[in-house]
Amino acid sequence: xxxxxxxxxxxxxxxxxxxxxxxxxxxxxxxxxxxxxxxxxxxxxxxxxxxxxxxxxxxxxxxxxxxxxxxxxxxxxxxxxxxxxxxxxxxxxxxxxxxxxxxxxxxxxxxxxxxxxxxxxxxxxxxxxxxxxxxxxxxxxxxxxxxxxxxxxxxxxxxxxxxxxxxxxxxxxxxxxxxxxxxxxxxxxxxxxxxxxxxxxxxxxxxxxxxxxxxxxxxxxxxxxxxxxxxxxxxxxxxxxxxxxxxxxxxxxxxxxxxxxxxxxxxxxxxxxxxxxxxxxxxxxxxxxx
Amino acid sequence: xxxxxxxxxxxxxxxxxxxxxxxxxxxxxxxxxxxxxxxxxxxxxxxxxxxxxxxxxxxxxxxxxxxxxxxxxxxxxxxxxxxxxxxxxxxxxxxxxxxxxxxxxxxxxxxxxxxxxxxxxxxxxxxxxxxxxxxxxxxxxxxxxxxxxxxxxxxxxxxxxxxxxxxxxxxxxxxxxxxxxxxxxxxxxxxxxxxxxxxxxxxxxxxxxxxxxxxxxxxxxxxxxxxxxxxxxxxxxxxxxxxxxxxxxxxxxxxxxxxxxxxxxxxxxxxxxxxxxxxxxxxxxxxxxxxxxxxxxxxxxxxxxxxxxxxxxxxx
Numbered sequence: 001x002x003x004x005x006x007x008x009x010x011x012x013x014x015x016x017x018x019x020x021x022x023x024x025x026x027x028x029x030x031x032x033x034x035x036x037x038x039x040x041x042x043x044x045x046x047x048x049x050x051x052x053x054x055x056x057x058x059x060x061x062x063x064x065x066x067x068x069x070x071x072x073x074x075x076x077x078x079x080x081x082x083x084x085x086x087x088x089x090x091x092x093x094x095x096x097x098x099x100x101x102x103x104x105x106x107x108x109x110x111x112x113x114x115x116x117x118x119x120x121x122x123x124x125x126x127x128x129x130x131x132x133x134x135x136x137x138x139x140x141x142x143x144x145x146x147x148x149x150x151x152x153x154x155x156x157x158x159x160x161x162x163x164x165x166x167x168x169x170x171x172x173x174x175x176x177x178x179x180x181x182x183x184x185x186x187x188x189x190x191x192x193x194x195x196x197x198x199x200x201x202x203x204x205x206x207x208x209x210x211x212x213x214x215x216x217x218x219x220x221x222x223x224x225x226x227x228x229x230x231x232x233x234x235x236x237x238x239x240x241x242x243x244x245x246x247x248x249x250x251x252x253x254x255x256x257x258x259x260x261x262x263x264x265x266x267x268x269x270x271x272x273x274x275x276x277x278x279x280x281x282x283x284x285x286x287x288x289x290x
Numbered sequence: 291x292x293x294x295x296x297x298x299x300x301x302x303x304x305x306x307x308x309x310x311x312x313x314x315x316x317x318x319x320x321x322x323x324x325x326x327x328x329x330x331x332x333x334x335x336x337x338x339x340x341x342x343x344x345x346x347x348x349x350x351x352x353x354x355x356x357x358x359x360x361x362x363x364x365x366x367x368x369x370x371x372x373x374x375x376x377x378x379x380x381x382x383x384x385x386x387x388x389x390x391x392x393x394x395x396x397x398x399x400x401x402x403x404x405x406x407x408x409x410x411x412x413x414x415x416x417x418x419x420x421x422x423x424x425x426x427x428x429x430x431x432x433x434x435x436x437x438x439x440x441x442x443x444x445x446x447x448x449x450x451x452x453x454x455x456x457x458x459x460x461x462x463x464x465x466x467x468x469x470x471x472x473x474x475x476x477x478x479x480x481x482x483x484x485x486x487x488x489x490x491x492x493x494x495x496x497x498x499x500x501x502x503x504x505x506x507x508x509x510x511x512x513x514x515x516x517x518x519x520x521x522x523x524x525x526x527x528x529x530x531x532x533x534x535x536x537x538x539x540x541x542x543x544x545x546x547x548x549x550x551x552x553x554x555x556x557x558x559x560x561x562x563x564x565x566x567x568x569x570x571x572x573x574x575x576x577x578x579x580x581x582x583x584x585x586x587x588x589x590x591x592x593x594x595x596x597x598x599x600x601x602x603x604x605x606x
Contacts, residue, residue: 010531010535013535014531014534014535014538014566015565015566016531016534016538016562016563016566017531017535019562020531067557067558133528133529133556133558133559135529135531135534135559135562136556136558136559136561136562137562138558138561138562138565244531247530247531247532248530248531248532248535249532250530250532251530251532251533252530253528253529253530254530254531255528257530
C-alpha cells in the first residue's frame with residue numbers, strides 16, 4: 001500500500017500527472033535517438049545551442065498571437081533551422097569553423113529572444129519561455145509531441161544508414177553516395193523539431209535535457225547503436241517518471257526535477273557503467289596487471 | 291545706443307510677461323488645495339470629496355503595485371509641495387513615512403483608514419500535511435491586512451476621514467466638502483446594497499473562490515464570500531506537482547466553483563487546474579490599484595462593481 005501511494009497513486013489520482021508522464025515519455029521516444037546520433041556525431045553541444053536559438057522564433061510567435069501553440073512552434077522551428085543552416089553556411093563560406101559560428105549565432109538569437117519577450121511581456125512570461133511547464137500539458141501540446149515523435153522516428157528510419165555511415169566514416173559515404181548532405185540537413189531539422197516539442201513541456205533551457213542526457217547515459221551501457229538507442233529512450237522515460245514523482249513528493253519544480261534525475265543516472269553511469277565506467281576501468285586494469 | 295533701446299524694451303516686456311504669467315499660474319494653483327495620496331484608489335476617493343477645490347495626485351499611479359513601490363526624488367518634491375497628504379495606513383505603504391520625512395513637508399498627514407476595525411491578514415487555511423518552508427508563510431510577516439477599502443463600509447469611513455482632513459487643511463471649503471462627501475456616501479451606500487444583492491443571487495454553497503490574491507480579506511468578511519488561498523501557486527516561483535495536486539484536492543474537497551488567479555500565473559496551468567476540477571476560471575479582479583480611464587476599473591466604484599460582476603459570473 002505504501003509503495004502504491006509512493007509510486008502509483010499520484011498518477012491514478014491526478015490527470016495532470018498522467019498527462020505529464022505521457023508527454024515526457026513520448027518526447028523521450030523521439031528525442032533520445034536524435035540525441036544518440038548527436039553524441040555519435042560529436043555534436044552534443046549543438047543541441048544546447050539550438051535550444052537557445054529557438055527562443056526568438058517562439059517569442060515572435062508569442063508577440064503575434066500570445067501563448068498560441070501553433071504560432072510559437074512554427075516560429076521556434078523556423079528560428080532553429082535558420083540558425084543551424086546559417087551556421088553551416090558561414091562555416092562553409094568563411095574560415096570560421098561550424099562550432100564557432102554556431103556559438104555566435106545562438107548568442108545573438110538568445111539575446112534577441114529575451115529582448116523580444118521583454119518588449120511585450122514581463123519577467124514571468126520570460127520564465128514560462130525559459131522553463132515551460134510539463135504539468136500543464138493540454139490536448140494540443142500532447143498531439144504536437146506525438147506528431148514530433150512520429151515524424152522523428154519515420155525520418156530517422158529513412159536517413160539512419162547515411163547518418164551512421166557519415167558519423168563513422170564520412171569519406172567512405174562520400175565515395176559511395178551523395179546522400180550525406182541531405183541527410184545532415186534533415187537531421188538538423190529533426191533536432192530543431194524535437195527541441196520545439198520539448199520546449200512546450202520543459203522550456204528552452206531544459207528541452208535539450210531529454211535529448212542529450214539519456215543519450216550520454218546510454219553510451220556507458222552499450223557499444224551497439226541499437227542497444228544504445230533503446231537504453232537512451234528507457235533512461236529518458238525513467239527520468240521523466242522519477243522526476244515527476246520527486247516533484248510530487250518533494251515539491252520540486254517538475255522540469256528541473258526530471259533533468260536532475262537524469263543527472264543522477266548519469267553520475268551513476270559514469271561510475272558503474274558497463275562500457276567505460278570508472279569502476280569497471282579500475283577492475284579491468286587490475287585484471288590485466290594480475 | 292539708440293538702436294539698443296528698443297531691444298532692451300522688448301526684453302523688459304518679455305521678462306514682465308513671463309513673470310506675470312508665472313504669477314497667474316501660481317495663483318491658479320494656489321486656488322486649489324494640492325493633495326498627494328499614496329495610490330490610485332485614495333486619489334479617486336479624495337477627488338470625489340474634494341471636487342473642484344482640490345488638485346490631487348497619486349504617487350503610485352494606476353496599474354502599479356503600491357506594496358513594493360520605491361519612491362523617486364521627484365516624489366519627494368511632489369510631497370514637499372503638497373498641503374495635505376493622505377495615506378491608507380495599516381502598514382500598507384511602509385515607504386511613505388520615510389518619504390514624508392525626507393521631503394521635510396509641514397503638511398498634515400492623514401491616514402484614511404483610521405477608525406476601521408483592522409483584520410488579520412487572510413492566512414491560508416490549514417491543509418492536510420501542510421509544511422511551511424522556513425516555518426513562516428509570506429503572510430506571517432504582517433499582522434494586519436491593510437486592504438480595508440475592499441469593504442464598501444470601510445470606504446465610507448475613509449471618506450469621512452478624508453472629508454475631515456480636507457476641512458482641516460482648507461476650512462473655507464467646508465460646505466463644499468460636506469456636500470460632496472454626503473453625496474458620495476449615498477453612492478457608496480447604493481454600491482454596498484448592490485454588492486449584497488449580487489451576492490444573494492449566488493447559492494450559499496457556491497459562495498467561495500480559490501485565489502492567489504491576498505487582498506480580499508475585508509471583502510470576504512463583509513459580503514460572505516470565502517476566499518481560499520491557492521498556496522504554492524504564486525507569481526514568484528514555479529509550481530511543483532505537489533503544489534498543483536494540493537490545489538486540485540482543495541478545490542475538489544471543498545467543491546469550490548471559481549478560480550481567481552492573478553494574471554501572472556501561467557494561463558496553461560490555470561486551464562489545466564480548471565479542466566481537472568470542473569471549476570470555472572474567473573476574470574481579472576482588481577484589488578489594490580485602479581486602471582487607467584480606458585480600463586474597467588477607472589474609479590473605486592467601477593472597481594467594486596467590476597469585481598462583484600466577475601465573481602457572480604464565475605459562481606452563479
